[in-house]
Amino acid sequence: MWREKLEEVKKYLNGFGRETDAPASEKEIQIFTEEVKGKFGFDLPEDYIDLLKVMNGYEFNGFIIYGIDGRLLEKKPDEHINGFIELSEIWYENEHQKQYAIIGEDNISWYVYDLVSKKYVIVDNPGGGEMEYFDRFDEIIAKLLTDSIS
Numbered sequence: 001m002w003r004e005k006l007e008e009v010k011k012y013l014n015g016f017g018r019e020t021d022a023p024a025s026e027k028e029i030q031i032f033t034e035e036v037k038g039k040f041g042f043d044l045p046e047d048y049i050d051l052l053k054v055m056n057g058y059e060f061n062g063f064i065i066y067g068i069d070g071r072l073l074e075k076k077p078d079e080h081i082n083g084f085i086e087l088s089e090i091w092y093e094n095e096h097q098k099q100y101a102i103i104g105e106d107n108i109s110w111y112v113y114d115l116v117s118k119k120y121v122i123v124d125n126p127g128g129g130e131m132e133y134f135d136r137f138d139e140i141i142a143k144l145l146t147d148s149i150s
Contacts, residue, residue: 021055021079
């Protein structure tokens with residue numbers, strides 16, 4: 001589902017002379033996942049890792065999917081990447097937010113994976129109330145991508 005939506009997004013971005021971010025390498029992903037496990041004590045959802053293999057993050061119209069932090073990349077990107085680890089360190093300053101792995105955001109919401117319920121959730125920014133639930137990664141990422149070009 002999200003892969004089909006991504007193809008639509010790519011066509012849309014091409015109209016503005018833009019492209020999506022390059023994919024992360026297997027080595028970058030391995031280093032990244034090990035650092036996440038060491039710092040935060042959890043494994044990232046496999047679907048999120050699969051997305052990083054296609055594009056290392058995303059940003060358009062205020063919609064963001066976090067990628068691998070620039071300091072962990074073999075080749076420095078041309079554009080800034082909103083790094084998962086850097087932003088999670090800030091996010092986890094609030095104890096109650098440690099139940100989530102934050103994977104993206106927009107102007108009014110965070111897109112998260114609930115480590116307890118194993119569901120994907122859109123959480124109100126800044127209040128923290130859970131607004132919308134998704135059983136699958138496909139659904140929440142397709143929504144973010146769709147909304148970014150709407």
